[in-house]
Amino acid sequence: MYKVKAYLDSLPRDQAEKLWWEKLLAVDYFTNLPVEEVSISDALGRVTARCVYARQSVPHYNGAAMDGIAVRAQDTFGAGETTPKKLLVLKAGEPFVDAGCYIVDTGDLMPLGTNAVIMVEDVHLSYGYADIIAAAAPWQHVRVIGEDIVANEMVLAEHHVITPSDIAALLAAGLDSVEVVAKPKVTVIPTGSELVATHQELKPGAILDVNSHMLCAAVTNWGGEPTRHEIVYDDYQKIKTAIVDSLKVSDMVITNAGTSAGTEDFTADILSELGEVLVHGVAIKPGKPVVLAICQGKPVIGLPGYPVSAMLTADLFVRNVLHARQKLPQPEVKTVAATMSRQVYSHIGVEEYVRVSLGEVQGKFVAAPLGRGAGLISSLTKSQGMVVIKETNDGLAAGTVTEVKLFGRQQAGKTILSIGSHDLALEILGVFLGRQAGLSLSCANVGSMGGIMAIRNNEAHIAGIHLLDEKTGEYNVSYVNRYLKNNESWRVVHLAMRDQGLMVLAGNPKGIQGLGDLVRSDIEYVNRQRGAGTRMLLDYQLQKMNIESSKIVGYEKEVGTHMAVAATIAGGSADTGMGIRAAAKALGLDFIPVGQERYDLILNFAPEDERPALIIKILQSPEFQQQVEALGGYDLTDAGKLMALS
Amino acid sequence: MYKVKAYLDSLPRDQAEKLWWEKLLAVDYFTNLPVEEVSISDALGRVTARCVYARQSVPHYNGAAMDGIAVRAQDTFGAGETTPKKLLVLKAGEPFVDAGCYIVDTGDLMPLGTNAVIMVEDVHLSYGYADIIAAAAPWQHVRVIGEDIVANEMVLAEHHVITPSDIAALLAAGLDSVEVVAKPKVTVIPTGSELVATHQELKPGAILDVNSHMLCAAVTNWGGEPTRHEIVYDDYQKIKTAIVDSLKVSDMVITNAGTSAGTEDFTADILSELGEVLVHGVAIKPGKPVVLAICQGKPVIGLPGYPVSAMLTADLFVRNVLHARQKLPQPEVKTVAATMSRQVYSHIGVEEYVRVSLGEVQGKFVAAPLGRGAGLISSLTKSQGMVVIKETNDGLAAGTVTEVKLFGRQQAGKTILSIGSHDLALEILGVFLGRQAGLSLSCANVGSMGGIMAIRNNEAHIAGIHLLDEKTGEYNVSYVNRYLKNNESWRVVHLAMRDQGLMVLAGNPKGIQGLGDLVRSDIEYVNRQRGAGTRMLLDYQLQKMNIESSKIVGYEKEVGTHMAVAATIAGGSADTGMGIRAAAKALGLDFIPVGQERYDLILNFAPEDERPALIIKILQSPEFQQQVEALGGYDLTDAGKLMALS
Incomplete structure (x- = not known):
């Protein structure tokens, strides 16, 4: 049971792909298809x-190609404006006579004896005769057989x-x-003793099987016919039986989880027994522990357990195989050149896939990296594309122009990029932008100072900020004037005054009264990251109160948003943390007010852009203000007011 | 019954669209969706x-983000390469003790007392202890709640x-x-007394209802849920009842046919009675007789009866409405700039849609117009895109660079463009090119001289030619040397010797013996177009025999391919026509040989292009030769032989 082993391999991606395709071709997987x-x-x-x-x-017969009259062309020769001809209108079924004609609709069989049609517009009907003023060429307006x-x-x-x-x-x-x-039949087998199938069974330590549903949907998107196998626990024999049974009815089998070097990862061993393992471990991130095997002439793919890893490796090793197996053209991948909004590090020797938010800011595309954890599903759902950092590269500096592979149908030109301090009101603003102008708001949460820097580099449209100037007691304006003095066409508009305070579990079990309690050894704090306005507010208050931050347990544990602070406390990993009242309210926490602060938006658009006016209109609308105030702890009296201008 | 009326309108397309969308917005068709x-x-x-x-x-709990051991970070402080620490491995469920640890897999709940994970790669397990050589930071490799x-x-x-x-x-x-x-429910009602539902019912004058199936498929492609109504005959009351019934269960109703000025076209009248007709007749070709109406707040669209008209007008007036009704993004239309391979005329005041074959020839895209009739379904299935000739334009000259809207997923770079004389062997060549290199062959049939001109203008990759030089008795070479002397990197390769002759109905009911019989007044001929090699061969033979073409009944009736000649004879619209034996065989006709001729291919590719070598390899392969010879009347002894070179 407690067997610990290393990866079989850590192959470069292109080598893994080469092995994989060569073998699939060798076993004739793409010929003689069902x-x-x-x-x-x-x-x-x-x-x-x-x-x-x-x-x-x-057509299978000679038919009229126009509504009009069917004639014998010879009978019409000589007809003209000044020399009209009269043709006798015959009834359907009557035999043809010289200088006769039949009224026909488009598609009607040409009556025997006729070989041309004159359009209804060029015919005058009266008293059983048709007057024509132009001759018809043989076979004119007739659809001939074939x-x-x-x-x-x-x-x-x-x-x-x-x-x-x-x-x-x-x-x-x-x-x-x-x-x-035939559509390739693909069975997806979720494996893992920790997996459960329904939300009702979900206890701590248990994981809801979401990947098999995601992978079945991906198989459907790629033209396959997926079958979801029931969950198989971590048992060598049971997993083997599931794979053997699935191979009988499938063209491809995907197992999910059970491919890394953990204690219960049998996939590679089982597949070695059932067939040939070509690849175990690819030098990519996320997604390293992938297994590629051929059993009974069919591909069997062990995908890693983290959802992002599973999805990206399926995209690399399943998608193209399914397309080729159906003789479908490989879909084009659209790319765009974009500027990285911040530095990302990567390991030499590993090809890394960084999901990004993408927007067009002041005429250039900007890619803002999202969370990189292999478990962060939200990094897929919130991203518009992906940057590939080659294995020969140790990262990308901020400002680098790089290629972004676009996902799906999102239009980068329709995305407003918000980089800065997180606030729940931004989500609501996004909803209004979508409804009123079909725009989508993509948010990267990097704190207030990160937001100002993004605006300074023209890498964001919007930055939410709440930065206290310790000298003046004023918010935001002195910062933007200092950092954005060389920038053009920005403006700062007010969004809300909001309550900041300490969040604690409902009922305040540890009896926390204020910031002074943070030094108690039985209290664990959860902090915001450096550069966040909330962090700066805390440090300012601690300094005023002469409290050393090193005395606060958990001061070094940083998370990225108000909601993450609230979730950490709600989950019992910390006793308190500072944040806005709305976050506390959302997760049912109590709230000990510390003060009110001003939260503003920097808007950074070209002068002719009409979107700032739209945003200000939304901020000033009663519908928006009511929805934000309902979150709790917000005062939107002056929302939309201009605070500073470039 | 014999009511003849003109179109209500002939609105420019943009005005029709404007009226249509304004009204749909006015009736709130895109809000409060089901x-x-x-x-x-x-x-x-x-x-x-x-x-x-x-x-x-x-995650909903704090879990291990790596396979390894869960530790309390404090217990690991001070561990290093030279100062390893030993931790006691506890069993799952055992209470935590100082300097203890638990073996965890990725995703496992962090045991009470632990707050960090050390990766399995950095741990050495022996005798119930874990040796570590690096300290763990608090919360390292832990996935925290939220x-x-x-x-x-x-x-x-x-x-x-x-x-x-x-x-x-x-x-x-x-x-x-x-x-x-909800997916919009769309009922498609096929109308017309001439319509039948099955091939068994198909008699001359009857039309198989194919449009309703095509339109239902289009609705499916556009995200709607189609219902195909049974065929409704041309009866005012029956059509009205079908529309009224369909409106009860649908979000949109499409009627097909019954929209022009023919004798049984009731749609517009019925829709005026049931609601408001906004548009009847749009200045487009194909597709003029479209009806756009709103009944009970729902769009009812009368589409014209010709399949190409129906498809193009559905694309204009149905597709975007269905997308908007589902809040789906409007799909991007891809375009490419291409050179027209020949002139097309158009009427001022009418916007015309010309389907084209598209290929990339010697570095530029070339658009070859296909048949323009509204009834030619094959002009859709064989085309890669469409050229829009604006209503202010009377056509496009050959050589004009114009925008082509691309259909679907065909890749222009994968298309080999063949313009020239038609031969059935080209279809077979296309199959081999597809199988061996994923290429598709797109053929425009314009005759041998048209093919040479297309090559001269670098507007085709391949031209099939069979041109007799009357002076030398030789085929093809003198023509290419004359017309292509300023061109580079072409070559002529031999495809086949083929039998040319007169096709007649099986049993030769009119007793035709040879070309001499063509002057008989009881014999109607069907001819090929000017510039076709077959036409030139006929004219050459007639001249030799001193036969005046004006004496041949039907000499002026021109069709574009061998198969069209055969079909015209098989359908009884002509008694005989000249063409190749394979065409006669395909339609069960008898064949009176006139002579053998050489059919060659001009190949026109850049010098570095590998496709000519592939084509020659195919021509020389026994598989290809056998398939072509099985058509009848072909001798491929020298197929692939080089005949001339630039």
């Missing part, structure tokens, strides 16, 4: 298994993705069904 | 109806398209279901 016959109306988006040939011509598609002609090539108009062509060409490449 | 609650695992691709907030923090998502935090904004990682985030944040915007 085929299924589907009715044409179910064929949308499917891939033709072979060339499809027409069973009949389209004009569109000729019987036995190829309608669709093999490995073609069927579109709505292809469906029309197939049906018109006489087909009722079409042979398409 | 919402449905779906389980998270069914939420992929759906759009959130409102902001989604976390019900629990993620590190990823804090309870009550916004997980997804409203009107967000749900991705696989969003599914993971929603589940982890404690949600089992999510409110999403």
Whole structure:
């Protein structure tokens, strides 16, 4: 049980991919694919298994191509403005006579004897006759047999993705069904004794199985047909049985978790027994402990347990395989060149994937790195793209222009980038921006000073700040005037006055009265990071009260947002921490006020940009103000007021 | 019954769109949308109806972020390479003791008393003790409560398209279901007494209802939930009842056909009775007779009956409405600048949509216009994009660089553009190119001389030619040397010798013996277009035989391919026409040989391009040669042989 081992390998990504594809090709995974016959109306988006040939011509008869009259062209020769001709209108079914005609609609069979159509606009009907003032050329406005598609002609090539108009062509060409490449069947097996399937079973130490649902959704997106296996506990035999059973009914098997060097990680051993393990461990981050194997000629992939690792490695080693297995074109990855808003470090020898928020600020794209932990699902949901730091690189300096791979359909031009101090009101502002202008607000929480620096470098549109000037007792203005004096077209608008204080568990079990209690040895504090306005406020107050920070237990434990402080206290990892009343209220904590502070927004847009006006309008609207005040501890009396200007 | 009326309107497209969107906004079609609650695992691709907030923090407990040992950080202070520390390994469940530790896997609950994790790689286990050689900082490698998502935090904004990682985030944040915007329900009603639902019912004059299937597929592609109504015959009351019934259960109703000025076109009248008709007739081609109406606050759209018209007008007036109704971002339209390979005329006052084949030839994109008829489904299935000729323009000259809107996922860089004489062997070449190199072959059939001109202008990769030099009796080489003398890096390779002759109905009912019979007054001929090699061969033979072409009935009736000649004869619209044996064989016609001719390919690629070598390899392969010879009338003995070179 307590076996501890190292990774089998730490292969560079490109080598792992090469081994993987060479082996898949060697086992003929992309040829002689299973085929299924589907009715044409179910064929949308499917891939033709072979060339499809027409069973009949389209059109299958000579028909009128216009509404009008069907005539014999010879009868119309000589007709003109000054020499109109009269044709006898015959009833449908009546035999043709010289200088006769029939009224026809578009698509009607050309009556026997006729070989041209005159458009209704050029005909005058009266008393059973049709007057015409222009001659008709033979076969004019007639759709002749096979004009569109000729019987036995190829309608669709093999490995073609069927579109709505292809469906029309197939049906018109006489087909009722079409042979398409079968969707690859993929079984996803969640493994781990710590996993539970429902929120009801979720206890501390237990982990909800979210990855299998995420991976099944990804398989669906990539054209596969996923099956989610039930959770398998960490037991060699049980995992082996699950894989063997899944191989019988699947074209690919994915196991999730159980691939690192932990005590219960059997995947690689099991796959060695069942087939050939090609790769165990790739030099990427997140995602190192991936296992790539071939068992019974089918790929079996062990993905790491952290959700971000699982998703990124699936993207590297599953997506393209599924596309190739269906003969679907590999989707294009869109990229954009963007400036890094801050430095990121990386290890030489490891290719690292950094999720970023992306926005276009004053004419250039800016990428703001998000949290890098492999467990941070929110770093995927909140990001617009990803920066790849090559294994030969030890990081990217702030200001570096680098390539960002874009996720999905978000439009970087529609994203407002907010970098600075965190406040719950920003989320509400984002909702209003979305509703009123289709914009999305992307927030990186780096504290007030980080926000000012981002604005100074033109790397953010908005920065929330609450910085006390210890000399004047004033907030924010002296800071922006000092740091942004060389910048153009920024302005500071007021958002809210808000209550700052100490958060404690409901009922205040440790009887904390104020900042003076922080030095008690039975009290553990949770702090905000350096540069955060709340941290600066704490330090200012401690200094005034002559309290040494080294005496505070937990002073060095830093988290990044008010809500993280609240969550740490609610979870019992600390007794108290400073933050805003709204965060305490959100998590049911008690709140001991320390003071009120001013929270403003720096807006940084080009002079002609209309978005600052929209933001100010939202800040001043009663709907916005009511929603923010309902959070608790906010006073929005002067929201939207101009405080400073470049 | 025989009521003939003109279009209500012929509005410019932008005005029609403006009226349409203003009215849809006025009836609040895009607000207060119906919402449905779906389980998270069914939420992929759906759009959130409102902001989604976390019900629990993620993680929901303090857990190990690495495999290794959980320690109390204080116990490790002072540990180093030369001063290792020994910690007692406790069993899970045992109470913590000073200098104790627990073996933990990633994700395990941090045991009470511990506050840091040391990675397994940095630990040496022996005899119940763990040796460490570095101190641990408090909270190192610990995932603290709410590190990823804090309870009550916004997980997804409203009107967000749900991705696989969003599914993971929603589940982890404690949600089992999510409110999403309901998919718009769209009923498609096929109307027309000429329509039939199955191939079995298809008689001359009858039309298979293909459009309703195509439109339902398009609605699916655009995120809607389509229902196909059964076919409704041309009867005012029946169509009205179908629309009224459909409005009860749908968010949008589409009727198809019945919108032009034909004798049985009731749609506009019915919609005037049921609601407000905003537009009847738009100045576009194809697609003029479209009807846009609002009935009971819902859009009802009458689309024209020709498939190309129906598809293009649906794209203009349905697609964006469905996207907006779901709060889906409007999909980006990709465009590319391309050179027109030949002139197209258009009418001032009408915006025209020309489908094109698109390929990248010698470094520039070339657009080759396809058939423009509104009934030609194949012009959609064979095209890679579309050129819009503005209503202020009377056409585009050959060589004009213009914007091409790309359809779907075809990659222009993967398309080989063949412009020239048609041959069935080209289809087979296309299949081999697809299989061996993922390339697709796009053919525009303009005859041999058209092909040479396309190569001369660097507007095609390949041109099939069979041009007899009347002076030398030789084929092709004198023509290319004359017309391509200023071009670089082309070569001519031989494809096949093929039989040319007269095609006649099986059994040769009119007893045609040879070209001499063409002057018989009871025989109607079908000809190829000017510039086609077959046409030149005919004219050469007629001249030799001293036959005047004006004496041949049908000499002026031109079609564009061998297969079209065969289809015209098979359908009874002509008695005979000249073409290749393979075309006769494909449609079960008899064949009267006139002679053998040489069919070659001009290959026009940059010198470094590897595709000519691939094409020649295919031409020389036994698999290719066998498939072509099986068509009948081909001799591929010298296929792939170099005939001429730039």
